[in-house]
Amino acid sequence: MPMPEWLRLRRGKQKQPIEETALWIKCPSCGELLYRKDLEAASSVCMRCGHHFRMNAFDRIDLIVDGDFVEIGSDVLPYDPLQWIDKRPYPLKLATDREKSHLSEAVITGFAALDGFPIALGVMDFHFRGGTMGTVVGERITRLFEEAAARKLPCIVFCASGGARMEEGMLALMQMAKITQAVQRFMDDGNLYVSVLTDPTTGGVSASFGFQADVIVAEARASIGFAGRRVIEQTIRQKLPPNFQTAEFLLEKGHIDMVVARANMRDTLVRILEYTLDRRSAAHAIGAVPELSAQ
């Protein structure tokens, strides 16, 4: 379905993206009170200190793509393979998150154009089960890479995840293996993969497709790591340095290619596409996604 309609439909059902309906929002970093409308206009980046609020997948897609978005994998929906109950039964937790986030799962996948380049795009959303990866995230992202490979399109994935989803047990962990294989085939075929690590990217997502890309971009100040901060503190019984596991920390240690502010994200991605792919091929490649070229 073309994006304007797709987004209108999805957004129409969606409530306020940032914490209920408050008119003013306090920046958790500098404490500044920000007017909601202004904050939204600034792509949820604090106008005073540059703190990047977590972004929902709809806003993210809106920020990145030219206009159209063709969703795939929306028919893949969660189930409860372990009959899991902790504080609440797993299906109830899913229902709550569905209502809150207006997402059916923690990732949206599909095709779009980015400054004329047709791309396969995956966007994870922390507001659904902490962006955790279960069988649906695994299946949708695997399909995304398979479909992108079949169409020879570059693939961009925005990661935001607490890791593998406990409630789906080992089936969740195995998604790391499943996605890795699809990514490996995709890249081996000579296709471009760019991952964008946003706040937070940890555990099984960072330890698989998060760090398997040709180019690894991190959004400014994002928290990125394998083990959670609390786990590390409990294990070593030591306070951690304040910038530990931030995008800037990883850049300094040499593990990511660049740290990019949200305001520059789209332009940066376009330049990466221009460097790696031939701009002249873009117009031709758009034919790979008939729904996009129809516009």
Added chain:
Amino acid sequence: MNVIVEREKNLAELERAVADLRAKGVGRDEVRALERKYVELRQDIFSKLTPWQRVNMARHPKRPISSDYLATFDAFDELHGDRHFRDDPALIGGFALLRGRRVMVLAQQKGRDTKENIYRNFGMVSPEGYRKAKRLMETASRFGMPIVTFIDTVGADPGIGSEERCQSEAIAACLTALSAARVPIVATIVGEGGSGGALALGLADYLIMPQHSVYSVASPEGCAAILWGDAGRAEEAAERLKLTSDDLSSFGIIDEIVPEPLGGAHRDPVAFIDRVMGSIDAALTRLALRTPQELFAARYDKYRRIGQQRSQIDSAKDTL
């Protein structure tokens, strides 16, 4: 304290009591009755272990560890280091001969005692260990050597240094190397397999699991800490995680369960290890019949299917 070790102590006391009675020449019937009770009790304890008891069995101080398996190879030459930072003793790798077959072995190594455990970091591998593994996987693939892995870890090392050197990238690189390998891969869960740190050696064509080993998305302690902020509720977490060999077999995640003697593998380690090695050898023999392309395709399909949705299966049926 390990709950299995505790049970074993109780049983040992009972065994001693029976022996004492016999020595004192107490009536035969009485001794027989006690002996029967002992056997029944033992059967009762070990024939239906709870998930938490299995976790303790998997961590039993006498349970065979990777080096016990390595000792049964015809030959082994260890290869060290990641060529960048250091050699990680928590991960042992190298060339080996397994019943006459040349293979590349990669093993997570716990220690037998506190001193060795500290040296081996309790089998928790650091990025340099995974990078050594990745290097050896690629070598194995180039020279047509099957990859044989032994998994035994509560999880990847969660220290400051491991984060500074990017544990995520190191594990991801292992997964990529195993995905790309054009040789058979056979993995065995020696004791416990926890999280991505275990999976880094576990993406395999054939996955073997001793009956009382456990394999889970997070360690029970880690899971409890995440769910309830209380690692002390590990037993509850273990109940929910579906981490036993039976559970994983029903999900199609493991390919073979190797039965253990009553009371666990450590009751008869030599015979048990021989049995596992036999299973590994048999799997390698079967996989050797496949071309690299067939291996690659079958491995892809194996993981492609895991956790596929009912809705998806249904919609596939509709289109047929």
